[in-house]
Amino acid sequence: MGDQAIDESDHAFALPKSLLDTDLYKASFTMQQAVLRHFPNAQATYRFTHRDKNVYFTKECYNRYLTALSHFADFAGVTPDELAWLRQTCPYFDETYLEYISNFRFKPEQVNVEFVTKDGDPELGRLEISASGPWVETILWEVPLMACLSEIYFHTADCDWNYEGQEELAYEKAKTLLQADAHFSEFGTRRRRSYRIHDLVVAILIRASKNVMGKGKFVGTSNMHFAHKYGVMPIGTIAHEWFMGIAALHGYEDANSVALDLWEQVYPKGPLIALTDTFSTEVFLRDFVKDKARASRWTGLRQDSGDPMVYAPRAKVAFGSIGIDYRTRSIIYSDALTSDKALKIKEQCDEIGFTCSFGIGTFLTNDFHSLSSGGTEKSKALNMVIKLASINGEPCVKISDELTKNTGDPEKVRHVKAIYGLPP
Structure with a gap:
């Protein structure tokens, strides 16, 4: 890939660079503080969905992802410098939460990743990813799990691109x-x-x-x-x-x-x-x-x-x-x-x-854009999401304004639509 200058033998290239290397709001810090305040004992399950059914992951991608995942345990909480910045920049975080995030550690054992082969091909398949545990802990998995997977995929399974331009x-x-x-x-x-x-x-x-x-x-x-x-x-x-x-x-x-x-x-x-x-x-x-x-x-x-x-x-x-x-x-x-x-x-x-x-x-x-097309065709991003699947064993659903973005058990979705008076 020419100018990318990435050591692909090192799992660390795809890991977040800090506990802060995540979104403020999307299953992240503001959400985590709200869960800590209101539902500290709730148990959650998250599930991964890749919406593009024509894209598959390689076994190499899967193996590297597992290796990277195991090293999430090495992350410390926010550093003293980051903590000082949070206090100054985000006054809506209280001291109880800042102490919590300072001591936070990822627990890779909360995440399960399975490789489901494509038509018996041992080198190609889909990934089934889930995370389970206390809501206040598992809430931080969504963003880094996807960012990490995307980077590994585009340095192993799809290398038909570069940074030029x-x-x-x-x-x-x-x-x-x-x-x-x-x-x-x-x-x-x-x-x-x-x-x-x-x-x-x-x-x-x-x-x-x-x-x-x-x-x-x-x-x-x-x-x-x-x-x-x-x-x-x-x-x-x-x-x-x-x-x-x-x-x-x-x-x-x-x-x-x-x-x-x-x-x-x-x-x-x-x-x-x-x-x-x-x-x-x-x-x-x-x-x-x-x-x-x-x-x-x-x-x-x-x-x-x-x-x-x-x-x-x-x-x-x-x-x-x-x-x-x-x-x-x-x-x-x-x-x-x-x-x-x-x-x-x-x-x-x-x-x-x-x-x-x-x-x-x-x-x-x-x-x-893909190099093999001479730059005429897109090198498509992974069309993936990780959504909350259940809380305390109760299934969760999302009924979007876009039908393809609906999430959850179809029967539960129909039930909730009926409650709201929405078309089935």
Whole structure:
């Protein structure tokens, strides 16, 4: 792969570089503090899904992944320097949680990885990955497990790519967004091609934000390690997992409301940005507008599935129905964004009067072309997720605004849809 300069014989190349090398919000620190506060004894199970059925992993990839996984136990908690940075940058973390994370250790025995061969071929197959244990511990597995797997896959199973032109590509993307006065953050940890490209992208976004004049802004990164390394803001909202877990523990009838209330108890000063599509945005907004006082405290919404062009008009109607000026609210878009898609959405929000920003992930940290095609075909990122499967033995489901993103036992999904009055 030419200029990659990676020692592939060393398992460490794919490991996170710090306990902070994860997302602030996505099954990570803010979520972990909320679980520690409310559900310290809850037991959880997570399961991996690779949505692209035509992509297989090699046995070598599997073996290297197992080796890397065993070394997660070597990670210490956050360092004194990182702890000081967390205290200064993230005042919403209390001392109880900071002490907890300082002493945190990964337990690789919580993770099980199986290699299921393809049609009897011993060298190709699918991976079945699960993690089980206390929710407050296993919650930190999702992001690094996927980032590690992606890096190993693209250095063993798919090597038909290189880094040539990536610096220029990242700069042009940032320039396009900044010149259009867009506000955006980097959300690309989970499916990054490598730590190296992630590091490069964040550095380039910062450089572009200093060079390109205008109202556009690189707001920050969801990755705590890079926020610390480069002195930018760590960015995060709330994840589907919170709503899924609350529903399993408290029931589905008022799950959205209970989840918002419990979150607000942990983060009373916010920022309070509500993710709306765990059980469909339709259901969320129906519950949201029942309590004007609470809706007034939550200053924005996050769109993460479905048609983004129907989202702002729908949100405008919802806020207007309870007498809240939608122009004082914001929307964060984070679903499979590209520069062009973000700018199309921004044009609509500007016309309506919504403040909007964009959390951009795979487009920034895993946008490559195959060498064998002469650069004409994409070298596709792994289309993978790790989702909460159960809490205390109760199955968890997600009913997305995009049908292909539904998660959980099909029968349970149908049952929950019936509770919410959604089409089967």
